[in-house]
Amino acid sequence: MLIDAHLHLSGRERTDDVLRSLDEAGVDIAVLLAPFLTDPYRLDDRDSLRAGNEHLARLVRGHTDRLVGFAVVNPLHTEAPDDLEYAITDLGLRGLKMVPTGWYPYDDCAHRVYERANRLKLPVLFHSGIFIDGRSGRFCRPTFYEAVRDHPGLRVNLAHLGWPWCDEANAVGVIDLINGVPPDESQFRFDISFGPPPVYRREVLHKALDVLTPRLIQFGSDRFFPCSGAHIRAMIDEVHRLLDELEVDKAGRERIMGGTAAAWLRLKANSAAD
Numbered sequence: 001m002l003i004d005a006h007l008h009l010s011g012r013e014r015t016d017d018v019l020r021s022l023d024e025a026g027v028d029i030a031v032l033l034a035p036f037l038t039d040p041y042r043l044d045d046r047d048s049l050r051a052g053n054e055h056l057a058r059l060v061r062g063h064t065d066r067l068v069g070f071a072v073v074n075p076l077h078t079e080a081p082d083d084l085e086y087a088i089t090d091l092g093l094r095g096l097k098m099v100p101t102g103w104y105p106y107d108d109c110a111h112r113v114y115e116r117a118n119r120l121k122l123p124v125l126f127h128s129g130i131f132i133d134g135r136s137g138r139f140c141r142p143t144f145y146e147a148v149r150d151h152p153g154l155r156v157n158l159a160h161l162g163w164p165w166c167d168e169a170n171a172v173g174v175i176d177l178i179n180g181v182p183p184d185e186s187q188f189r190f191d192i193s194f195g196p197p198p199v200y201r202r203e204v205l206h207k208a209l210d211v212l213t214p215r216l217i218q219f220g221s222d223r224f225f226p227c228s229g230a231h232i233r234a235m236i237d238e239v240h241r242l243l244d245e246l247e248v249d250k251a252g253r254e255r256i257m258g259g260t261a262a263a264w265l266r267l268k269a270n271s272a273a274d
Contacts, residue, residue, distance in 0.1 A: 001258040003029045003265075004232065006125065006159060006193040006220025011035040011052065013225035015059050018067070024229020025236065028258070029267070031125070031220070032056060033097045034072040034087075037132070038224075043101055046077040053083075057091035068265060070095035070125060075109035076102055081116040088120050095265070099127040100139035106147035118151040123264050128158040129165060129195055142169040148187060155187055155264055159220065160195025166204045170211040183215035184263040192239065192256070193220035205242055214252035218260035 004027045022030055034052040035041040041052045053071045060067040071087035073080040073096070087093045096117050103109055105126070117124055126145060130137040142162035148154050162169030169190055176186040183189075190212060196204045208217055221235040236257075243253050 001028045001254075001262065002026055002236070003031070003219065003258045003261040004221050004223075004236075005031045005157065005218050005261040005264070006033070006191050006222050007031060007232075008033050008037065008222070008224040009035045009052070009056055009059065010038040010224055010226065011041055011055055012038075013059065015063065017226055018059065019063065021225070021227060021229040021232060022066070025232035026229075027232060027236075029066055029068065029261075031068045031070055031095065031261070031265070032060065032225075033070050033125070034093075036072045036097075036099070043072075043074050043099060044076075046074065046079065046083070049073060049077075050083060053087040053091060053093060057087070057093055061092070064092070064094070068095060069093040070097045070123075072097045072099075073113060074101075074103075075107070075113045078109075080109070080113050084113060084116055085120065088122065095123045095125065097125045099131065099136070100144070101131065101133070101136040102139070104139050105144040111147070111150065114148060114151045114154055118154045121153065123266070124148075124154060124156040125191075126156055126158050127160070128162040128169065129160045130163065141165050142172045145188070146172060152187070155189075157189050157191055157218065157264060159191050159193055159222070161190050161192060161204055161208055163195035163200070163204065166196065166207065170208060173212045173216050177213070177216070183213070183260075186216060189216045189218055189260055189264055191218050191220035193222035194235070201238075202242055202245060206246055209246060209248065209252075214248065214255040215260060217256050218264065219257045
């Protein structure tokens with residue numbers, strides 16, 4: 001089973017086109033993020049985020065066996081916890097995406113959203129590391145996410161291995177392993193979606209595999225729809241080449257490409273992907 005645990009919507013895609021691209025890429029299950037980086041959707045505009053969540057809900061409707069929709073909210077909006085609950089209970093979305101821009105992961109406004117996400121038993125995907133706006137990376141260092149440990153049931157993924165703070169990300173992730181927490185119950189796992197530029201990727205992945213093991217690492221392409229299946233497949237093939245170079249065995253490879261995300265998402269098929 002191949003799970004792409006990090007795919008963006010732009011607001012311009014259609015369900016049939018998304019499914020066709022996934023088929024072409026060989027992706028079985030996709031985590032789709034509501035649009036927030038493409039006009040007219042913006043993180044600082046609450047109404048646009050609500051509209052983005054509604055667009056995502058329409059797109060995944062009838063295909064939730066394969067398309068897992070993650071709502072986007074901004075904790076700086078006082079209504080964010082309620083917007084999240086509406087997206088889950090009324091719209092049928094199944095997870096949460098958060099990007100610290102203007103707030104830190106340990107801020108009170110963030111904790112209010114974490115409390116609601118924890119009550120709803122949601123998987124959470126955080127941006128970590130340098131952000132595309134070139135201004136918000138200072139909010140997204142991996143150690144700042146230690147604040148989620150105040151909510152023991154929360155299970156999160158830190159995207160991009162926190163690049164360029166990858167060693168810091170490894171340090172955050174290894175704590176549960178040191179304390180004997182089973183990987184599927186760890187609060188942290190890490191995706192290897194686009195983050196480190198190509199010259200860094202082999203070294204970054206090598207260290208992550210040694211420290212975190214494949215059981216805390218998951219695949220995400222970080223591609224934006226609408227896009228071709230070939231565009232997604234190119235990232236899948238790049239990861240497989242790196243796994244070949246690093247001599248990752250079949251079990252480790254299956255875990256990275258599906259098993260870790262399946263456990264994070266609490267999919268019934270996760271045991272088959274281990």
